[in-house]
Structures are given as C-alpha cells and as structure tokens.
Amino acid sequence: MASSASVSNLFAPWARGSARPLALARWLEAVAVLVVTIVVVGGITRLTESGLSITEWNVVSGILPPLGEAAWQAEFAKYQATAEFRYESGPAGMDLAAFKFIFFWEWFHRILGRVIGLAFLLPLAVFAWRRAIPAGYGWRLGAMFALICGQGALGWYMVSSGVGDTDLTDVSHFRLSAHLLTALFLLGGLVWTARDLRRLARNTDSAPAPLTGAAALAGGVLFIQLLLGAWVAGLNAGHAAYDWPLMNGQFLPEADWSKGMLWAATHDPFLLQFLHRWWAWVAAAALVWLARAVRPSDRFASVALNAAIGTMVLLGIATVMSEVSLWVAAAHQLVGALTVAATAWAMHSNGTARREYGAAA
Structure with missing residues (x-):
C-alpha cells in the first residue's frame, strides 16, 4: 500500500x-x-x-x-x-x-x-x-x-x-x-x-547568490576574449597566419596602422588574431584563479572550469595550425560556450561561498 x-x-x-x-x-x-x-x-x-x-x-x-x-x-x-x-x-x-x-x-x-x-x-x-x-x-x-x-x-x-x-x-x-x-x-x-x-x-x-567583485573581474576578462574571438570570426582573421607562436614567422604582426590605432584594433585581421592569441593567456590566468578560489566550496565547478579553459586554449592553437579546419574550429567554439557555462557556475559558487562565509563570520 x-x-x-x-x-x-x-x-x-x-x-x-x-x-x-x-x-x-x-x-x-x-x-x-x-x-x-x-x-x-x-x-x-x-x-x-x-x-x-x-x-x-x-x-x-x-x-x-x-x-x-x-x-x-x-x-x-x-x-x-x-x-x-x-x-x-x-x-x-x-x-x-x-x-x-x-x-x-x-x-x-x-x-x-x-x-x-x-x-x-x-x-x-x-x-x-x-x-x-x-x-x-x-x-x-x-x-x-x-x-x-x-x-x-x-x-x-x-x-x-x-x-x-x-x-x-x-x-x-x-x-x-x-x-x-x-x-x-x-x-x-x-x-x-x-x-x-x-x-x-x-x-x-536560501537567497540568490551575489556577484562578487573578483568574479565580475574574471568574467570581464573572459568577455574581452570572447569579443576578440567574435571579431576574428567575423573578419576571417583566423586565416591571417597559420603558424604558432609566431605569426608568419615573426612575433609582432604587420598591422595596418594608416587609419589609426582604434581602427586597427577593431578591423585589422593580423592585429586581431594577435590580440586574440595573447589575451587568451590573460583570460586563462583569470579563470584558473577563479577556479582555485572556488575549489574548497565547489570542487566540480573548479575542475570543470580548469578543463574547459585548458581545452579551449589548445583548440585555439590547433585551429590556427590546421589552417582553420572546419571541425577543429567548431570544436573550439563548442568549448568556448562550455567555458562560459563553467565560468558562470564558478562565479555563482564564488558568490555563494562569500555569502555563507559572511554569515558564518
């Protein structure tokens, strides 16, 4: 019964x-x-x-x-x-x-x-x-x-x-x-x-998790990398160079500065690929730091974020060296979306931990 x-x-x-x-x-x-x-x-x-x-x-x-x-x-x-x-x-x-x-x-x-x-x-x-x-x-x-x-x-x-x-x-x-x-x-x-x-x-x-300043900073760094990636895609800038870590055999690309620095930073494919390449390491550092910060309270979010950002960087390099192979580049975008999801989860966990720590104090 x-x-x-x-x-x-x-x-x-x-x-x-x-x-x-x-x-x-x-x-x-x-x-x-x-x-x-x-x-x-x-x-x-x-x-x-x-x-x-x-x-x-x-x-x-x-x-x-x-x-x-x-x-x-x-x-x-x-x-x-x-x-x-x-x-x-x-x-x-x-x-x-x-x-x-x-x-x-x-x-x-x-x-x-x-x-x-x-x-x-x-x-x-x-x-x-x-x-x-x-x-x-x-x-x-x-x-x-x-x-x-x-x-x-x-x-x-x-x-x-x-x-x-x-x-x-x-x-x-x-x-x-x-x-x-x-x-x-x-x-x-x-x-x-x-x-x-x-x-x-x-x-x-339970109340909604707050957004902490540290989490917002990490999210902002990731936003810049995603913006640069979108511009690279929109301008076909992935085809500007197929070698790594150099670009066409040199570290600094031959960008077109004739229309000013702002135009070059938003339109020149060589400069945009260069910025997307190297800002990736800033984004990786910020997200690894966020993952370490939430590890004591949410191990799953920490592991997921570390795995996502590492895979995204490796796929970014592979995309360049494969001359923008369709499925490698698509995998790069997939892991980029998963990185956003993992970052949102970790940012949420960071806010939850901060709220609970403050209540305990």
Whole structure:
C-alpha cells in the first residue's frame, strides 16, 4: 500500500500555487544545452560562409526549406544578387548543390532559434499558470525570454548587413559579435539561475547568490576574449597566419596602422588574431584563479572550469595550425560556450561561498 501511494504521489499533478524550483532548474539546464548547440551551429554557419544564403527573414513561412526544383532555383537567384556571390562564391564556381549545402546550415541555425524560443516560452507559460515560479524569479525568466526574442532580431540585423544594396561580402563583424555575445550572456544567465533554483530546492530560505567583485573581474576578462574571438570570426582573421607562436614567422604582426590605432584594433585581421592569441593567456590566468578560489566550496565547478579553459586554449592553437579546419574550429567554439557555462557556475559558487562565509563570520 505504501509503495502504491509513493508511485501515485510521484505522478500526481502539481498543486497550483506550489513553487517548483527543482523542475524549473532542470528546464533551464535543458534550454542551456540547446543554447550551446545553437552556438556551435552558428559557428559552423560562419565557418562555411552560409549566413547570407537566406536573404529574407520569414518567421513562419521560413520554417520549411524550398520544396521542389523551382523553389530552390528561386532561392539561389536571391543569393546570386548578394555581393558575397558576385565577388566570392560566384567566381569560385558555386552551383546549386553547393548552395544547398550552405543553405542547410543557415536554415538549421534559424530552426534551432525557433525551437529554443518554444522550449522556453511553452514551459514558462505552464509554470506561470500553475503559479510554480518562486517569488523573485518571474522577472528574471521574463528577461531571459526577452533576450531570446532579441536574439532573433539581432540575427536578422546581422544578416541584413550583407544583403540588399551593399558591397559587403560578409556580415558586419560588430553585429556578429553582438549576436554571439548575447547568446553567451543568455547561457550564463540560464546556468546562474538554475544554480540559484537548485539551492532554493534544497533550502527554502536560501537567497540568490551575489556577484562578487573578483568574479565580475574574471568574467570581464573572459568577455574581452570572447569579443576578440567574435571579431576574428567575423573578419576571417583566423586565416591571417597559420603558424604558432609566431605569426608568419615573426612575433609582432604587420598591422595596418594608416587609419589609426582604434581602427586597427577593431578591423585589422593580423592585429586581431594577435590580440586574440595573447589575451587568451590573460583570460586563462583569470579563470584558473577563479577556479582555485572556488575549489574548497565547489570542487566540480573548479575542475570543470580548469578543463574547459585548458581545452579551449589548445583548440585555439590547433585551429590556427590546421589552417582553420572546419571541425577543429567548431570544436573550439563548442568549448568556448562550455567555458562560459563553467565560468558562470564558478562565479555563482564564488558568490555563494562569500555569502555563507559572511554569515558564518
């Protein structure tokens, strides 16, 4: 009898008005996995130069790919009007089969964006209707959904820089960095909020973890490295040099300083690869320090962060030396996203430890 009661309680419907922090945490972690996936697919989309293959943003009708030969020819004709095709893809001899390949990655990237939106919105509506969201978390979940919607708008804003009446053969690297960094900020928010909710599930009196100054500094150092990486990707600066630790046989690259230092630091591919290479060691030092700081209170977060940053550095070197091999570079972006998740976890643990230490004192 007792066993039957336990099973029936396990599958019993939620009581309206009862908070479900553990269920919310698991949901956010699942969405975080989807965000990591779309970051990787976005990286492949950029590496294969697929981003401009779909020249329109149709939220509903864009769900289906072209059906039939005539529809494919119509989409190919739209792409042939872009500067990328006129100056790069066309002269390289792109045919319809090659167009279908790049179209797939951009289409898949956009489909994943829609999946993430629904995977967030539908459970959020259910949790809200069941009044299962703990007090103080509703605004945070709403902000994350706004970020997801904003990501879609930023994605089209990025693509629009390379289509229409323009001579740009790629999307704006500034818009690309905004698109990528917003996704990574969302990933960090999902991980952080899930950790808060798991603590709340264990102890109903626990408060959200504070952001410490030390953790914010480490996060800021990582942000600069991610920004530089986004600019390197947007400007194809990974192809500026294929040797390491030197660049084309010398330590300092031959950057174009004719338009000033600020322009060179934001546009010159040689200088940007150089900065991305060497700021990586600053980021690694900051994150290793953060990992050591949280080791006594959260060994898992410490080990995960150390492993992520070490792997990311090694894959960065391998990306250069492989002449930006597609799958090596995609793995580099994957581990970059995992580094963001591990950093958010460690920053959260640092704040939790600081709060508990202060309470104990």
